[in-house]
Amino acid sequence: MVERQLRRRGIHDERVLAAMAEVPRELFVPEDQRRRAYRDGALRIGEGQTISQPWIVACMCQLLELRGDETVLEVGTGSGYAAAVLSRLCAQVVTIERYKSLADVAAAPLAELGYDNIEVRVGDGARGASDRAPFDGISVTATARDEPPQALLDQLAPGAALVCPVARRRREYLMRFRDGEEEAVASVRFVPLVSDEQ
Numbered sequence: 001m002v003e004r005q006l007r008r009r010g011i012h013d014e015r016v017l018a019a020m021a022e023v024p025r026e027l028f029v030p031e032d033q034r035r036r037a038y039r040d041g042a043l044r045i046g047e048g049q050t051i052s053q054p055w056i057v058a059c060m061c062q063l064l065e066l067r068g069d070e071t072v073l074e075v076g077t078g079s080g081y082a083a084a085v086l087s088r089l090c091a092q093v094v095t096i097e098r099y100k101s102l103a104d105v106a107a108a109p110l111a112e113l114g115y116d117n118i119e120v121r122v123g124d125g126a127r128g129a130s131d132r133a134p135f136d137g138i139s140v141t142a143t144a145r146d147e148p149p150q151a152l153l154d155q156l157a158p159g160a161a162l163v164c165p166v167a168r169r170r171r172e173y174l175m176r177f178r179d180g181e182e183e184a185v186a187s188v189r190f191v192p193l194v195s196d197e198q
């Protein structure tokens with residue numbers, strides 16, 4: 001997976017590649033899908049939601065340009081896999097999921113692996129986590145309409161990046177927002193961000 005799906009397709013941050021090699025993706029996939037865990041695609045995880053394709057997870061992590069001492073917010077815990085990868089790249093991860101059922105399932109492998117620098121919360125992640133802000137990076141793994149939620153932009157530390165899929169004119173792009181600038185990185189497909197704030 002690391003060589004074929006990631007390095008060859010532009011993932012060059014060695015810390016990200018090491019984290020992707022370290023985290024056992026099969027633990028975050030439902031049992032009936034385990035033999036497909038390392039496939040080059042997304043997989044369903046329940047509640048109509050998905051675990052993202054490995055390349056997308058690596059790409060989003062690389063875009064945050066983490067060094068190891070940061071606090072990072074993830075919106076959309078899903079399976080917990082991306083939170084697990086992030087937790088190998090920074091000091092603290094706060095991850096928020098709107099379905100309690102998914103948050104509960106995600107917490108199990110994280111505990112089993114002893115990844116104790118991740119706080120899993122249930123709620124509307126579009127509101128962020130003001131009690132833990134500012135964040136040195138924010139990763140949103142569900143698609144926002146037109147713009148990322150303002151509350152999340154407000155919770156970014158100066159110089160920190162927010163990575164988020166955004167739907168504009170019926171297209172969806174993975175975008176990075178930093179210091180008031182935005183950059184479209186790739187054409188993607190995620191599940192929608194569901195929030196009263198949107």
Ligand code: SAH
Pocket residue numbers: 049050051052075076077078079080081082083096097098099102123124125126141142191192193194195
């Ligand atoms: N990062 C995940 C992929 C998650 S798919 C992984 O590695 O598996 C997107 C997730 O975002 C879904 O679980 C969905 O329930 C959640 N979601 C959608 N809108 C949300 C919101 N407003 N707040 C928190 N979670 C949300």
